[in-house]
Amino acid sequence: MTETFINKKYEIFLKVLESGKMNKKKICPHCGGEVRLDPSSKEYTCTKCGYVIDDEYISYGQEGRVFSGDQGKSTLRTGVPLSDIKHDKGMSTTIGMGRDMYNTGDSKKINRLKKWQTRISTALERNIKYALSELRRVSENLNLGRATKEEASRIYRRAAEQGLVRGRSMESVVAGALYAACRIHRFPRTLDEISEAFGLDKKEIGKTYRFICRELKIRILPTFPKDYVYRFSNELGLSPKTTTKALEIIEKAQEKEITSGKGPMGVAAAALYVATLICNEKKTQREVADVAGVTEVTIRNRYKELIEKLDLEKEIQAGE
DNA sequence: AAGACGAAAGTGGTTGA
């Protein structure tokens, strides 16, 4: 589609060029020869030495502004970008009631089209539409990237199309899709955060999430402790130095394979806690545990392992 | 008194028969 589109544009462009409206002659800075648009490569090329002056075929110039309805037709070059967040990807049109439609002659045909249009927007589309508006509303509070939201929308769409929403609350499916999207994008949010944003039960979301992943065959990579470190340290207001230290500790721990099978959030929390001790930026276990969403006990367990296996005792004493 | 530590019992999920 893109190629034919560009070719067509190119034909027009050539015509314009030939008609002399844009015919500014260019001179090759290399040899002084005449520069022409090479039709095969769509580059401005010197006819004498072959020097490519400009390979910028697509215009990046300012978009023509539109002040009244009809004016747009001649100046507009683009449309709204496609978006998965909109239930119809922002592409739908509605056959209007206006007179002009009927004036084209075949009013029966138009009526049939209208009928079909309403038929096409079935219950499924309505459901998706509603779900995505819910998604938009909730993700306001979660501070998510556009890509993540679109991923979540795609997942929900697929889930809805396969009838996975039936028997489950729509919100929980949306929440599950969002949680999955976050993990796919290595931008993990804890289940707690999501369940709070949606006002749903944590277990419910987790259950739906696993169900969706199984049914849609979405392969979710396990999360890594590192993914959480930045967010946690940010919430704790730690210095970059401490953060880096924590990442270092996690790396070493992974080398020694003492993180496998352990909860990534627990590992991240423990690494951060140790890092605060080493860098003299002490936080209590309680504080770290709270932002990480684990208990002090878990931090203690991980922390004990880290110190034993990585010989961090000296570093901590040196830090103090 | 607050924070750290550790033991014991309980919870929810996974795995394998």
Add this chain to the structure above:
DNA sequence: TCAACAACTTTCGTCTT
């Protein structure tokens, strides 16, 4: 479907600063 299991949580008493 059920029991075994590992990780994690909750609770609570004790120790340290």
